[in-house]
Amino acid sequence: MKTFFPHLIRAAATAGLVLATAVPAAFAAMSATVTTDLNVRAGPGPQYPVLGVAPGGSTAALEGCIEGSLWCRVNAGGVSGWAYAKYLQTESGGSTVVISERRQELGVPVVSHEATGATVTVRPEPLELVGRVEDIPTVAPPPTVRTYITENPSEPVYLEGEVVLGATVPSSVAVQPIPEYEYEYVVVNNQPVLVEPSTRRIVYIYR
Incomplete structure (x- = not known):
């Protein structure tokens, strides 16, 4: 439910x-x-x-x-x-x-x-939903990933739109690698998110 x-x-x-x-x-x-x-x-x-x-x-x-x-x-x-x-x-x-x-x-x-x-000044680049939400892979990051993000904070990026699964992070926004992990991270609109490097789609949102 x-x-x-x-x-x-x-x-x-x-x-x-x-x-x-x-x-x-x-x-x-x-x-x-x-x-x-x-x-x-x-x-x-x-x-x-x-x-x-x-x-x-x-x-x-x-x-x-x-x-x-x-x-x-x-x-x-x-x-x-x-x-x-x-x-x-x-x-x-x-x-x-x-x-x-x-x-x-x-x-x-x-x-x-x-x-x-x-x-807060918001960049003109929009976050757009790519495809259906069901097309996004199910991601269950281990606690060590959250620990790494917390201990290695990055400056938040503010973009027009909303942080949702499947949204694409613009190519001009720098994302950060995570050691020995397949996804990268960035803080968008004050929310840490995991990004799929090949597509730059948001696959997980830390709330």
Whole structure:
């Protein structure tokens, strides 16, 4: 049974955030399906802390999206936050559509977000999902790999998009080898990930 991961919930107040949404009263939040394990963040961007993870295949209430952005406000498993619209789908006219591709047709309302404090510069290179999540090999890294990453930290890289299995790390981003291990690692949007060297796909995410 897939469930929302409550142990990852963090207090958004610690990030110094002020949220403001303007959803028309007539709009009933539509149900969206999460296509892969997806971070729900305290704000609309990879620099914001993760409040929890909505499992792939679960549903979330879509409250609205920011104009000109791929970030939408959702309620998943009772936790309200922000998710990347490329990994949210809904039913429309008898077919399944991606929220980011059909927002206007679906009538998704525009919401706003205001934040205080420091911001992080995000590179324009997007992380894109490559193929189906099921095509990603099942990886169970030994504890020694996590120990090595912890003892050999690398500078985090911030990329537009979200850290999901199957996303491709751009070629301009340096990844680090792990001694006597087939995968390499990099910290993307503050999350250590294992990368398949030949394809640069993310095969494991440390949460």
